[in-house]
Amino acid sequence: MTIAFNLIGLVVSDMSRSVAFYRMLGLDVPAGAESEPHVEVTLPGGLRIAFDTEATIRSFDPDWTPATGGSGRVGLAFACADPAEVDATYADLLTAGHSGHLPPWDAFWGQRYATVADPDGNHVDLYAPLPVAATTT
Structure with missing residues (x-):
């Protein structure tokens, strides 16, 4: 199997x-x-x-009942093309009446990140890599 x-x-x-x-x-x-x-x-x-x-x-x-106690227990993530798309997508979803959970921020692991809630409270992350800082030698 x-x-x-x-x-x-x-x-x-x-x-x-x-x-x-x-x-x-x-x-x-x-x-x-x-x-x-x-x-x-x-x-x-x-x-x-x-x-x-x-x-x-x-x-x-x-006998099924929805989960209680705040946000859902499933997290989904969607890759965006760049940090600007994270910001724009987050704003578009809020404008459409959806709830934001964490506004866009530059995460320490090197991504622009944001979290919105879908209509049932499940967290949906938006992310894109941050530009790599140029190094000088």
């Missing part, structure tokens, strides 16, 4: 709002997905991300 990780699943409270959020981050979500109870997107390399409404999950797990 060969086991292969091939899907990330998110349970969403509002499919339309979640689809809009992830489209802003470049996911090629199919047209009409806003009204579907289950949506899958194949990412480069074959990994898939799936979105299921709470009602879909309850259809086979009637």
